[in-house]
Amino acid sequence: LQYDSKTDAVPYGERPDLKQHYQNQVSGEEELRPKEWPTFAFDFECTTDGAFHEAFGVAWKYIPSLRDKKNFAESGIDWDRTTYRSEGKDCALDFLEYCSNYYDKKIHKGIQLIAHNAGYDKNFIFRHFNTGYPKLIETGTMLKLMQGNFYPYRKSYKGKKNDTPIKVIDSLSFWGCKLEKTVTMFGLDATKYSKELVPYNLFTKEKIFLPNGDLRCYLPLSLFVDAIRDQEGGEGKLRQLKYAIDQKLMGLSQHEYLDAELKCMVDKGLQNARDWECLINYTVMGKEAYIDFQEYVMRYCEQDVNLLCEAWSKFEDMIFYELPGREVVGDLKIDLRDSGNNNAFVSINQLANYYLQARGCFKDTYEFTGVPRDFMQRFVNGGRCMLANNKKQLVRDRKISDFDACSLYPSAMKFGKGFITGLPKIIPLGHKLTGIGKDWTHFMIMVKVVSFGQSRRFPILSYREKDGSRVYSDGQDIIGKEIPLDFHTYQDVNEHYPNFKFVILYGYYWTTPRNTTICDVIKEIYDLRLKYKKEKNPVQQVLKLFMNSAYGRTILKPIDKHTQFLRNPSIAVKETEQEEIAKQNDKFYIDHFYRILHIYKMPAEGRWLYRVESLKDINEHYSAPHIGSDILSMSKR
Numbered sequence: 001l002q003y004d005s006k007t008d009a010v011p012y013g014e015r016p017d018l019k020q021h022y023q024n025q026v027s028g029e030e031e032l033r034p035k036e037w038p039t040f041a042f043d044f045e046c047t048t049d050g051a052f053h054e055a056f057g058v059a060w061k062y063i064p065s066l067r068d069k070k071n072f073a074e075s076g077i078d079w080d081r082t083t084y085r086s087e088g089k090d091c092a093l094d095f096l097e098y099c100s101n102y103y104d105k106k107i108h109k110g111i112q113l114i115a116h117n118a119g120y121d122k123n124f125i126f127r128h129f130n131t132g133y134p135k136l137i138e139t140g141t142m143l144k145l146m147q148g149n150f151y152p153y154r155k156s157y158k159g160k161k162n163d164t165p166i167k168v169i170d171s172l173s174f175w176g177c178k179l180e181k182t183v184t185m186f187g188l189d190a191t192k193y194s195k196e197l198v199p200y201n202l203f204t205k206e207k208i209f210l211p212n213g214d215l216r217c218y219l220p221l222s223l224f225v226d227a228i229r230d231q232e233g234g235e236g237k238l239r240q241l242k243y244a245i246d247q248k249l250m251g252l253s254q255h256e257y258l259d260a261e262l263k264c265m266v267d268k269g270l271q272n273a274r275d276w277e278c279l280i281n282y283t284v285m286g287k288e289a290y291i292d293f294q295e296y297v298m299r300y301c302e303q304d305v306n307l308l309c310e311a312w313s314k315f316e317d318m319i320f321y322e323l324p325g326r327e328v329v330g331d332l333k334i335d336l337r338d339s340g341n342n343n344a345f346v347s348i349n350q351l352a353n354y355y356l357q358a359r360g361c362f363k364d365t366y367e368f369t370g371v372p373r374d375f376m377q378r379f380v381n382g383g384r385c386m387l388a389n390n391k392k393q394l395v396r397d398r399k400i401s402d403f404d405a406c407s408l409y410p411s412a413m414k415f416g417k418g419f420i421t422g423l424p425k426i427i428p429l430g431h432k433l434t435g436i437g438k439d440w441t442h443f444m445i446m447v448k449v450v451s452f453g454q455s456r457r458f459p460i461l462s463y464r465e466k467d468g469s470r471v472y473s474d475g476q477d478i479i480g481k482e483i484p485l486d487f488h489t490y491q492d493v494n495e496h497y498p499n500f501k502f503v504i505l506y507g508y509y510w511t512t513p514r515n516t517t518i519c520d521v522i523k524e525i526y527d528l529r530l531k532y533k534k535e536k537n538p539v540q541q542v543l544k545l546f547m548n549s550a551y552g553r554t555i556l557k558p559i560d561k562h563t564q565f566l567r568n569p570s571i572a573v574k575e576t577e578q579e580e581i582a583k584q585n586d587k588f589y590i591d592h593f594y595r596i597l598h599i600y601k602m603p604a605e606g607r608w609l610y611r612v613e614s615l616k617d618i619n620e621h622y623s624a625p626h627i628g629s630d631i632l633s634m635s636k637r
Contacts, residue, residue, distance in 0.1 A: 101159030110165030422512030445507030453499030555628030
């Protein structure tokens with residue numbers, strides 16, 4: 001557990017990588033640097049069959065900045081409210097050329113693009129990055145950030161020839177819900193956004209494109225109706241509707257209920273098609289009816305972009321104007337397009353963490369890396385999901401009470417002792433300690449269980465099996481086990497297990513006072529949310545999301561994979577350049593072969609040949625799991 005206090009621990013928010021990042025942003029023309037990136041909402045429509053999906057349509061719309069809205073309110077200067085779209089195999093290029101023409105390097109840092117579930121949509125942009133080397137940050141399948149550069153290269157392009165920095169972020173990382181849910185979350189006009197009804201089983205290359213590569217606009221209406229029935233019906237839909245059927249909401253049989261639902265869906269789809277003038281021969285007797293499927297799909301695409309644009313704009317206003325603290329920390333206002341170093345926020349966790357730092361909640365606290373961070377991460381324990389005695393129970397013919405804790409994690413921050421400050425002291429193997437010190441303000445220790453006394457229906461103690469699964473137990477199986485014990489768990493154990501005895505093996509302890517600022521700050525946000533909730537103001541949903549994300553950055557797991565992209569030699573014009581690119585790729589394999597985990601083939605026509613995932617040094621990752629685990633532990637009390 002030994003650590004270097006100069007390299008393995010840093011004051012919170014002063015990680016070496018962050019300091020270097022700030023320095024890189026400073027230039028001799030700093031006064032000319034913009035505070036935000038021009039931002040567009042976008043959405044792609046694409047085929048869903050084959051090894052590589054192919055985009056056939058994209059819609060985009062400018063999202064007004066706080067400055068735009070201020071100028072409009074004061075002087076009536078409006079922004080471009082048009083929803084643009086492009087269709088065909090080159091739609092992504094059309095979109096990026098528009099961005100390049102919009103970009104002005106004298107006043108813009110780059111172009112920022114936002115999509116909902118951008119982890120998928122990013123692929124159609126990425127393949128056109130053609131200068132520099134792209135950067136990709138992902139957690140699982142979710143995109144946090146993608147950066148790259150695009151330079152217009154088509155001869156048909158008549159706009160400005162700019163090497164344009166492009167940044168893509170995902171709104172799903174902020175809201176964590178389906179896009180349609182944002183209508184309620186932000187109090188938007190529901191009549192403007194009809195429920196999406198698109199038969200995605202028709203999104204095949206055969207039905208979308210003609211043999212010559214042009215778009216196939218018209219499909220038989222009967223095919224469209226059957227596709228809706230196939231997609232929305234079947235056994236899967238019956239299982240989804242089981243609850244409604246069991247409750248006999250309509251007094252119908254399962255198939256009657258499903259048929260009624262399907263008829264409503266088909267009627268809704270046909271009504272939208274009529275409203276958008278997508279039907280041909282629909283009222284003509286003796287002629288087969290057709291639907292302009294391309295137009296129908298793009299109308300929904302535009303609708304999604306309009307909704308994302310309006311929701312994001314409302315979200316920016318709420319975060320900027322509604323969060324409390326301006327009277328405490330001067331003019332505390334958070335612009336989502338500027339995280340303090342001219343870089344936009346990429347997740348709700350990052351946003352909440354920035355706010356708490358600005359309010360002084362992390363003053364005198366530390367982040368750790370290497371051995372101490374890895375040890376502290378063992379104490380991160382999520383929700384306790386179990387029934388009494390950890391056994392299955394079947395309850396019939398009587399109601400079950402639902403006791404749901406109100407604002408569980410914000411409550412833990414309010415009623416906890418505050419955030420842990422200072423550096424820990426080490427309890428090494430072979431120590432002579434006999435118990436918990438009276439001056440310890442926090443501790444994270446591994447102990448060996450000797451005895452516990454009475455068993456409880458909901459055990460407090462837990463240990464991990466060899467497969468990594470966590471077992472809650474206070475039976476004989478935990479005797480002799482090595483388990484983690486922290487400040488709050490120890491208090492619970494003392495209360496519920498009077499005869500609990502253990503031997504301290506090793507760990508850390510703190511004697512420094514805690515920073516209690518968080519207790520007051522989280523109470524302010526909670527009270528404000530309660531006020532808005534009573535007024536039925538949708539801002540309360542954003543504040544709820546914000547509070548529940550406030551501690552997430554502290555327990556962020558290390559990103560142990562690094563994604564790099566190797567260039568495609570075949571796209572180079574000169575033979576000498578092709579050979580040079582091939583040599584660079586070979587050198588990469590030789591230098592990194594022991595780190596490479598996966599190599600993925602990229603689409604043949606792009607600039608990039610392979611996507612390579614390799615191991616990343618985790619000692620570059622800093623976090624504060626001693627603070628996050630303390631909140632999680634308090635939430636179980």
